[in-house]
Amino acid sequence: MERELLRQCLAFHGQSLAAVLGSEQSENEHFALIQADLSKAPQQRKDKKVDSSAVEQFIARKADLLFSSSWKSAAPAEEEWSEDTQEPYAIMPPLELFMDVLFEERRDLFYRDVERGDIVVGRINSIRDFGFFITLICTGGGLEREIEDLELTALCPIREVPSNGNHDDPLSYYQVGDLIRAGVKDIDRYHGKVTVSLQPFSLSPSLAKLKLGVISAEDLPLHYSRGLKVASSSSETYEKVLESSLGFSNPSNVEFLLGKLGISETHPPSLMRGLQSKNFCKEDYGTAIKKKQSASWALKCVKIGVDHFKSGRHVEAMNEYNKALEMDADNVEALVARGALYATKGSLVKAMDDFELALKSCPSHRNAKKYLCQTLVERGGQLEEEEKLVTAESLYRKALALDDTFKEAEDALQRLQVHIQKSLKVREEEAAKEQKKSKNVETSAEKLRKILKEEKRMKRKKRRLSSSSSSSSTSSSVSSDDDSSSDGRRKSKKRKRKRRRSSRSRKKRHRRVSSRDKSVGSKEEWYPAPANTSASFINQKQEVARLLDEQSLPDGSGGSQSRRSRPSISSSSLEVMDDSRGRFEDDPFDGAPQQMERGRGKGDGSLVSPGGRESGPRERKWSCGDREVLGAQRKESYSRPREQESPGKTRNKRHSSSSSSVAGPESSHRPESHADGYKRSDSCRYGGGMGESRDRLYPDEQDSRASGDRSQNGMVSSQGSGRKNLPPHLLDIFSQIAQFEKEKLNKAKM
């Protein structure tokens, strides 16, 4: 309880109050402490006014509230005073004016209440060399007093006058009769002397914004100008002035004034015992109940939604969840349920968002954690397929961080790490193979030269072949059907494009090759020829290298362990064949890039081979057969390599796939392919040499995976049988190719 206040109150009311107070507040321990003090204070009132006992009793009863120390904390902080040009509330003339407070009293009051830093407005009445004197007209800032007729004079010494120029006499700026706004610097209450200043720092901080110095009549405070009006006419009462002022009709003046006076609206004061807002329970407040209620209503919606979800009505379920989240945006159950629905529908990212939001509000929600882990792993899997390995890894780690007992996440993470390592390894391998290739290139080039020399004898046949270069192109395309079938399903357009390109380039290459019979070192020039990206080109190199490593079969089947190598080999062999001049210089590496392209997309390309050949339909069928066989064999490994073989895919992918295909399924596929190849080739066989030979070739290609010798033999035998039906020049070519391949393999073995 506020001691001073009580004292003041008692002094005002006198003894009777003290007595009542004592009786009413007997339980109040605070009062007991102060009571002793109070009894010492003067109890005699200045002017005895009859005080109703009811009031006294009221005061006494409510003393603990009236005099509680908690009032003090509600006092507003001193805000910056600004002379409002607009009226947020009605600015009234000083009450003194209305009250007709006596001259003496007003003067006394003024001197009592004015303080340093206050603002006064006056008119200069004389200028001396030590300063100037002003007659105070009115007060400014927060103080509102009627002082004009008091004719108080204040001095503004010269040092308090800011100078306008360096050499000017500051006082020359001022004239008698100027209206000056100044800050009070010093008050001598006893003598009634006031010293003012024009320096800005003489003002108290809350008034600091006001401009000191000469002002005009418009700048006079509103309360003063209004006061003048009131003084002039007697009909102006306070009420009239109040109600006629604009600020009174401002609808928000209550709010403004409450702020100015420091009264709170959120914890409103009351003298009723029951309305002490600090006693109110927080849960009873409207906002708290609403939140609880929204949560409960939302939960109901979620339950209905889950029912829908379980019966498969996903749309209705989503509607219910959204309704629930509208009611209560942070509802954990609704978020989890909606996340689960998103995950089921496949919008994994949205599902993850919902789960994370749910976990934010409730980090220990079991289902949210579980579902989030599952979704993360699933999404990681998706990303892995898209080859965003790093992101996938981070997701797996996140899932593990959430729930380290989640087995799937661990497995997936390990798999991914293996994957990454493999891809790195493959890259290294490829880099190594590139180097190897460059070596091998030379040796095989030499071989080619030898073969070419032999071939020169059989120029005529080759010429015939060259005339039917189109057919050879088809045959090459046929041989490359296997690879086309591998990825063929997707890339018909690409195949066509490639085929055209490749056929064009091949024709070009014929000429080029012929010109470079014996050039060894010019291999590098051939490489850039294909329209492929360098990546695919390099891959082809690698494939070929692998070819050499693995004793690929002759006759273009190419012991391609990966599908890639197979097509390349086959294409290369065919290419060799096509370059009917026996220019085996056109080594498989050359052929590889182009034929890779060709091979890749060639399933349908073969159908569109220029100039319909009889081989066409055969090829078609054959390619179908190829496709079937291939498809049977390698669905798994195809999925990835297929993607990878498409041009423009990154080398990494190819390498990784190749590595995987090399590592894993290959061995398993080999016997399978072997067996299947034979079967299918039989079924696909038809009359017509090419078709048949192709059939033979096809199983041979697959045999290439099998042990080299066995396949070779098979190849040879099949070739032999096939040869009967082939035109003689073709047979020659095939045999040469076979030979060439054999040599290559031997070399590779070495």
Place this chain on the structure above:
Amino acid sequence: MIKTKNYDKQESAGGRKVESECNADMKTHFRVCRFIMETGVKLGMHSIPVATACALYHRFFQSASLQVYEPHLVAMSAMYLAGKVEEQHLRTRDIINVCHRYLHAGSEPLELDSKFWELRDSVVQCELLVLRQLNFHVSFQHPHKYLLHYLLSVKGIMNRHAWSRTPIAETAWALLKDSYHGPLCVHHPPQHLALAVLYLALHSYGVEVPQGAVEWWQVLCEDITKAEIESIISELLQLYDMEAKCT
């Protein structure tokens, strides 16, 4: 509370009543106004809308009978209407929630079932009823504005330190708000109420206001007399006494 049906009652609810009935009614009104004010705080209503709600309530029951109309429902509708009039719109959902919890302490929030919709319907219907009963005169001149300006004027004439150490403004404001427990607001003009409240506040603390030719309160409100001030004060004090009896 024992209600006896008699003709006096039905004649005019504002007319002659039996003393005991009067007291009983006053107690009811007191309780219901307490209900309004407490829920107003819990709903975050500002002082003026709460004052409007109480004024609507008192005005309504000046011409209506407590026997016919359920006072709590009227109070809820008055709050809803007051929110609209004073531009602090309230949702019926919130009003129903808080009032329900007030009347059934510690209960769970209501479910969105038919009972809830019925409650809401009744509030809305009653609102229309209140409007009609009051002939659609639902805007009031409240004493709050006057009080605040009076406070400023008195503050201007006082020593600033004396002012800052005495919680005159808060006390006056509290007194004014508490006065709405009774029908003071409809029996007296707003300026008188404001003045009386301020007078009481200053008087309670023993604050001396400078004297002039005219008393400060006379200046603020020309047509009031000391006696009127004192009668208002005594009515107000009776309300405080009633608190002990009613709650």
